[in-house]
Amino acid sequence: METNTNIAGCGGVMRDASGHWKAGYVHNIGICSPLQAESWALLKGLQLATTHAARKVIFESDSSEVVRRMNNSHVDATDSNIILACKHECRRFEEVKILLIAREKNAVADFLAKLAKQYAQGVHILTTPPVEVARLLEEDATGIPQWRFSVKTR
Incomplete structure (x- = not known):
């Protein structure tokens, strides 16, 4: 695992209508x-969907800021170049929905983002899911969330 916590990674999974893995990155x-990492995650997901000739897509993100910026129909002066690239990529699809989901419901992407730090810098396409992701995919398919708990001490 990367010891430098400043290194950012993102990951995503493309699924079919039944929730089965088609590809990931x-x-x-x-x-x-x-915010840049979350924006990169969306951009790379859009590009992956384009390479698979998807026409109608739904993207889920646990970043309320990315979802807000993407669902804002006009270009905001505070939009980064990555967000602008995402908005441009969205034009390639017949229909695009970008939804906010709880981090606990985004376990596969969260795992892949952490895994990314073990790879060389750049994007790596995964045609099959990593072995560690199989359980998370199954839990996602059945709707079992991955809850995170914190303990408050005085």
């Missing part, structure tokens, strides 16, 4: 902000 980004 991990992207070792390098150093960037959390």
Whole structure:
């Protein structure tokens, strides 16, 4: 695992209408902000869907800021170049929905983002899911969330 916590990674999975894995990716980004990492995740997901000739797509993100910016129909002066690239990529599809989901419901992408730091910098396409993802895919298909708990001490 990468010991430098400034290194960012993102990952995503493309599924069919039944929730089965079609393809995935991990992207070792390098150093960037959390918002940039979330934006890169969407951009790489859009590009992956384009390479698979998808026409109607639904993207789920646990970043309320990325979802807000993408669902804003006009270009905002504060939009980054990555968000602008995402908006441009969206034009390639017949229909695009970008939805906000809880981080606990985004376990596969969360795992892939952490896994990305083990790869060389850049994007790596995964034609089959990593072995560690199989359980998460099954839990996603059955709707079992991965809850995170924190303990508060005085």
